[in-house]
Amino acid sequence: MASNVRTPAVAGQFYPARPETLLQEIRQYTTPVKEKQRAFGCVVPHAGYMYSGPVAGAVYSFLELPKKFIILCPNHTGMGAPLAIMSEGAWKTPLGDAQIDTSLAELLKSHFPLLSVDAIAHSREHALEVQIPFLQALTQNMSFVPITVGTSRLDVLQALGKVIADAIGEIDEPVLVIASSDMNHYESDSVTRVKDWKAIGRVLALDPVGLHEIVQREHISMCGYGPAVAMLSAAKRLGATRAELVKYATSGDVSGERDQVVGYAGIAVL
Numbered sequence: 199m200a201s202n203v204r205t206p207a208v209a210g211q212f213y214p215a216r217p218e219t220l221l222q223e224i225r226q227y228t229t230p231v232k233e234k235q236r237a238f239g240c241v242v243p244h245a246g247y248m249y250s251g252p253v254a255g256a257v258y259s260f261l262e263l264p265k266k267f268i269i270l271c272p273n274h275t276g277m278g279a280p281l282a283i284m285s286e287g288a289w290k291t292p293l294g295d296a297q298i299d300t301s302l303a304e305l306l307k308s309h310f311p312l313l314s315v316d317a318i319a320h321s322r323e324h325a326l327e328v329q330i331p332f333l334q335a336l337t338q339n340m341s342f343v344p345i346t347v348g349t350s351r352l353d354v355l356q357a358l359g360k361v362i363a364d365a366i367g368e369i370d371e372p373v374l375v376i377a378s379s380d381m382n383h384y385e386s387d388s389v390t391r392v393k394d395w396k397a398i399g400r401v402l403a404l405d406p407v408g409l410h411e412i413v414q415r416e417h418i419s420m421c422g423y424g425p426a427v428a429m430l431s432a433a434k435r436l437g438a439t440r441a442e443l444v445k446y447a448t449s450g451d452v453s454g455e456r457d458q459v460v461g462y463a464g465i466a467v468l
Contacts, residue, residue, distance in 0.1 A: 201415070202286055203290050203295065204317065204320060205290050206289075206291055207321065207322050207323070207324060208289060209292055212246045212324055212327075213328060214245065214257050218444050221293070221335055222467070224251075224255065224332055225332060225377065227247070227255025227256075228319035228332075228335075229259050234344040235260060235262060235466060237467055238436045238438045238467050239430065239438070239467040240378070241257075241422075241463055241465040242257050242379075243462035243464065244326075245460060249462070250380065252445065253445045253462040253464040254332060256445035256464050258332050260466055261374070263337050264372040264373060264374050265339055265340050265341065266299055266342070267343070268302070268306075268314075268362055268386050268388050269343070269376045270375065270376065270422075270424075271323060271326040271345070271346055272348070272378070273323065273347065274325060275323055277439055278314075278316040278346065281314060281347060281358065282315075282345065282348070283303055283314065283316070283344065284315065284320055286298055286303070289327070291310055291334060296343065297341045298344065299343050302341075302343050305397075306362065306365050307448055308356055309361045310361040314331055314343070316416045319345055320378075321344045323346055325378045325422065327377060329340070332463075336339075345427045347428065349424065352410050354396075355431065356428070358431070358432075359427070359431025360431065361456065363432040363433075363436045365456045366432070367436070371410075375429045375432050376429075377422055379425055379426055380421055380462060381394040381460070382397075382418050382419050382420060382462030383460050385412040385458065385460075386457055387456040387457075388456075390461045391461065394420075394461040396416055396418065397412060397413055397420050401430065404440070409423060409426060434465040442465065443463065443464070443465055445464050446461075446462065446464070447459050447461075448462065
């Protein structure tokens with residue numbers, strides 16, 4: 199048993215707490231794809247499964263999933279260090295314990311002193327947790343490195359991306375970099391779609407600097423744009439040449455409420 203086990207913070211809220219129900223729900227959101235794509239990174243939403251599950255499931259169905267993942271998420275709680283990593287132990291979900299990839303985490307830490315070992319930043323954060331059951335259900339013996347990103351500084355985000363790419367380049371196994379992010383929040387469906395497509399366009403253009411600029415200039419409340427900037431920076435350094443929008447939706451597509459919605463984009467960086 200891992201000495202340091204993070205217990206679920208949002209099981210039974212964002213996704214089912216019963217293993218059988220959780221697996222059944224994930225199966226509803228994932229469909230077999232004949233020719234899966236090998237990707238360097240992706241953007242995946244992180245709301246309650248009933249809202250963002252179809253978009254997340256579409257991305258994970260589309261990709262050839264490796265056994266190793268680096269998962270970047272925003273820090274919604276404001277707790278802990280600006281760049282917080284956990285480098286040992288496991289995260290418990292209803293589907294079992296997902297192991298932290300200690301060797302990869304140590305490699306990242308050794309190259310980037312701004313990464314702080316800080317379990318507090320992760321303790322109540324939902325954005326990373328909700329990705330793990332999908333990965334557990336769709337892969338075997340997965341391991342991951344969790345990083346919360348609580349800074350919007352472009353130079354730091356780009357440096358993090360460089361370090362991630364260099365670390366992946368040093369190991370012999372494929373690693374998928376996941377940027378956990380919802381898109382624009384709590385504006386009308388029509389306004390949200392316009393804003394979201396501006397941000398999506400920068401991701402599809404593999405333009406991390408442009409994404410950073412347009413989110414701030416257009417006041418797009420994309421909570422995980424920092425993780426997305428870092429992921430894009432890493433993917434470009436690793437050789438990414440294109441990106442593909444796998445699925446887009448808003449919460450209004452589920453609730454029918456169009457006055458205040460949240461946008462969800464699933465994007466593969468290939």
